[in-house]
Amino acid sequence: MSDDLMETEASTDKKDVTELLLHDILTGTLPAGTWLKQIDLERRYDCTRPEVRRALDRLSQKRLVQHNPNRGYQVYELDDQRTQEISDIRVILETGIADRIVANVTPESVRALRDLARAFDEMSFRGSIMEHYDANLAFHRALLMLAGNTELVNIIAEIRQRTASAPVSQWRTRARIEQSAREHHLMVDALEARDLAELKRLIEIHIRQAPIRA
Amino acid sequence: MSDDLMETEASTDKKDVTELLLHDILTGTLPAGTWLKQIDLERRYDCTRPEVRRALDRLSQKRLVQHNPNRGYQVYELDDQRTQEISDIRVILETGIADRIVANVTPESVRALRDLARAFDEMSFRGSIMEHYDANLAFHRALLMLAGNTELVNIIAEIRQRTASAPVSQWRTRARIEQSAREHHLMVDALEARDLAELKRLIEIHIRQAPIRA
DNA sequence: ATTCCGTAAATTGGCGCCAATAATGGATAC
DNA sequence: GTATCCATTATTGGCGCCAATTTACGGAAT
Structure with missing residues (x-):
């Protein structure tokens, strides 16, 4: 019981950033082509820089975001x-x-x-x-x-x-x-x-x- | 020509760590169940700590290595x-x-x-x-x-x-x-x-x- | 007026340090 | 002699700083 409560509280505050970003892409909150600036994401999900970077790297591996070296990440738009x-x-x-x-x-x-x-x-x-x-x-x-x-x-x-x-x-x-x-x-x-x-x-x-x- | 040479030289020295680790797993150089300690990999591939961590994270996403939180990574053995x-x-x-x-x-x-x-x-x-x-x-x-x-x-x-x-x-x-x-x-x-x-x-x-x- | 160049701001990405956590070995008590 | 507990060590993992690269802006020249 208390465990569940703890988990719920914890998850609302500190859910995995990758999941959050993924959901925002899937629901269309972040439309295809959007530039995903690290500072923006940092603020949006109230998390640290490395967490953002890890999420972006993971999603680019899954081909959900496109990585342009030294330029940034953007939501993948597929033809x-x-x-x-x-x-x-x-x-x-x-x-x-x-x-x-x-x-x-x-x-x-x-x-x-x-x-x-x-x-x-x-x-x-x-x-x-x-x-x-x-x-x-x-x-x-x-x-x-x-x-x-x-x-x-x-x-x-x-x-x-x-x-x-x-x-x-x-x-x-x-x-x-x-x-x-x-x-x-x-x-x-x-x-x-x-x-x-x-x-x-x-x-x-x-x-x-x-x-x-x- | 010089481009090719450059690339070859560069790739022998500094090829992507994820690729190297992947190959070592696929060829069986690192058998299933092996513990992948970050320091060992750092030395083995002559790279930095964050590079190792990124490679491990990527391969764990691909389910090639298993991640045990606060304990380490090991080569996945599949049933x-x-x-x-x-x-x-x-x-x-x-x-x-x-x-x-x-x-x-x-x-x-x-x-x-x-x-x-x-x-x-x-x-x-x-x-x-x-x-x-x-x-x-x-x-x-x-x-x-x-x-x-x-x-x-x-x-x-x-x-x-x-x-x-x-x-x-x-x-x-x-x-x-x-x-x-x-x-x-x-x-x-x-x-x-x-x-x-x-x-x-x-x-x-x-x-x-x-x-x-x- | 337009284009090109140089400088400044912003953004990405690499790297190392330090805290948190688990494994290990030793010492003590039973 | 064995089991348990504590201290030490080793390993993981989070976090922030700084350099490198790119973009944006403004000024000058054509």
Whole structure:
């Protein structure tokens, strides 16, 4: 109890800078192309210079920010070419394990996924952008987890992050969000019916329609 | 000319520490489980403390070394579970783009791949372990490049690295190396004949037989 | 008026020091 | 003789300063 409280207090004050910066990039608070001056970040996240530098180095390794030696860092802006390429990779990976997902499905997991899909629906109306983003992440993570390959889940999460600059811009459209929400439920339906072909079809549509997130 | 000379001289003296450490891990010079004390690395690579720290941080992000807070870093040793998972991922990805590779194949690319496969053969006899490793990398990179998705090539290279601790140990067997060399040529054959099914089959065998590298 | 150059301000990036923490060895008590 | 506790040592990790490079600004010359 006191431990939880301590952690919460500590995390609100001193959460990992890399995480904070990452979130601000993913949510679009720091748009693509923005110059990330070290002093600004230092003040923004109330942290020291080395912490900023470590965060920038990490995110540049993950190709989320671009490093121009002796000039600075800026939020990576990806061209259509690369966006397309990453979508292709996600389609290959996520349809490639669809059979394993279908093989491992249980009534309980279907129920859990339904709940997560509903949580996403709920967030569409009430939640903040970040909560919405997280709800989507939770659904997809749970879905992929059924494949029984945790390494894969991590890799897909990384790939997804890699492409997620300027992510929410394409998200804001209510129509598209509702479309995504519907597709989530359709995917659960297909999973429940153990319809592999349909699940693959839905996954591909889901990834491609919203080129970046899905 | 003088530029090349300069670069060569500079690189021998002051190559990026992360690269050096990475290579020593991949070649097995630093076996799995080894404690990576900062002072040792400082001396080993003749560099400063912050450089060592940056390299360790980067490689721990890539899950190549494990970070134990306030205790140190050690070369990651991966369990069979994870090895299996990563092989599965590689199979899905590399067989998943086989069709694109076949679609984009040209006589020139076949010739180039043959040369690279022969270079690998050559290295089996004469080259050092590292040269051998590089020759293998070059072949697979060229093969994957045919898919026309550079992002994918990078991701596969990353995944391959992720699992490559204790890599060459399973490599040393001459039988296995020769097997790999033969498979390279078989893959080029299948590619030349545009036999998609055969290529997929070979890729899967090639990845699975040597669980880690291939 | 425009362009070029030199100087000043700002920003990045390397480096070393010192505190905090864990491992080690020895001494003491049981 | 063995186990436990304390002191010493070694290692990690945070932090700030200073040099190197770049950019911005202003003045002078064409």
